Amino acid sequence: MARRPTIKDVAQAAGVSATTVDRALNGRSIVRDETMRKIADAAHKVGYHSKGIFLSRLDRPLPELKLGFVLLKESHQFYKDFARHIENAISERHDVRITADIRFATSQSPDEFSDLLLDLGRDCDAIGCTAVNDPRLNRVVQELKDKDVAVVSLLNDFAQGIRKNYVGLNNMKIGRMAAWMITKTVQNPGKLAIFVGGNRWHGHDMREVGYRSYIRETDSSFTVLETLVNLEARQVTYEATMDLLQRHPDLCGIYVAGGGMEGAISALRETHSKPQVSLVVNELTAESRAGLIDGYVTMVLSTPLKELCGKLIELMVKSTVEQDDGVTGQKFLDARIVLPESV
DSSP: OOOOOOHHHHHHHHTSOHHHHHHHHHTSSOOOHHHHHHHHHHHHHHTOTTHHHHHHHHTSOOOEEEEEEEEEOTTSHHHHHHHHHHHHHHHTOOSSEEEEEEEEESSSOHHHHHHHHHHHHTTOSEEEEOOOOOHHHHHHHHHHHHTTOEEEEESSOOSTTTSSEEEEEOHHHHHHHHHHHHHHHOSSOOEEEEEESOTTOHHHHHHHHHHHHHHHHHOTTOEEOOOEEOTTOHHHHHHHHHHHHHHOTTEEEEEEOSSOHHHHHHHHHHHOSSOOSEEEEESOOHHHHHHHHHTSOOEEEEOOHHHHHHHHHHHHHHHHTSOOOOOOEEEEEOOEEEOGGGO
């Protein structure tokens, strides 16, 4: 008696995994049309008894989703690029129809973030958001969760234990990388400075912890000064850097853990005709690129936005269309390291 074809036979003939065939057969998650056609053809070829099911799934309308996003600083190049990569990642999904609603916060106010999240939550199936850490936002994310609206925190891990996922960099690791680079590139040990955007950014706190812990563990000849809050503003960072340079002639390194790096670059250019302070910043922009070329920036730690947005959309789709296992998680991406010789 001939052996009846199995899922493994279909998978082998289609060039996919048995898990993918099982997903396509049982409809537990989305399978791309192209893959579904391969499976259906393979099922017909090997004589699998359920080949008609695969074909019928091709005739089903695509799921339709509305995804919301909250970013910062609409005029800032990084967030313009962020929005563009979100739209590109959505356009690459052919297994679901997605409508995107991208909003930009104008401040670091928890109330503004709350209003944006609640407004998006009225119509959106899932929301990706970069926001500060605050109990008010915890309540909002819980309220959205109760309505089956998943929230993914971006870049800064807020609403921990409530949000569905975090997608971004390992911020403690980023801080240690910044400290490593500064201590390896200065000629004479001295004072080190660090700027954070505010007191409610968990990601900046983690970068500061990493920065300080590396110095404490590896080289006692450096002294890390009191942390400075720059509100991620160029002018605030410029004035604070000028003050640092005047008060600490032995200042040898600065890490700008958030935004506002343009102010630090300007201050160093005005004070020193030749680079004398090792400066590490985040995100590759026209100004940080020019700083690298001229030697006023030692290293840029850049977020891989294309990879981040692809993973973000994948997680948001899974949390809505596919069966959700209820497990929260973190997705750490590796930063792109940009040096003067790589621009």
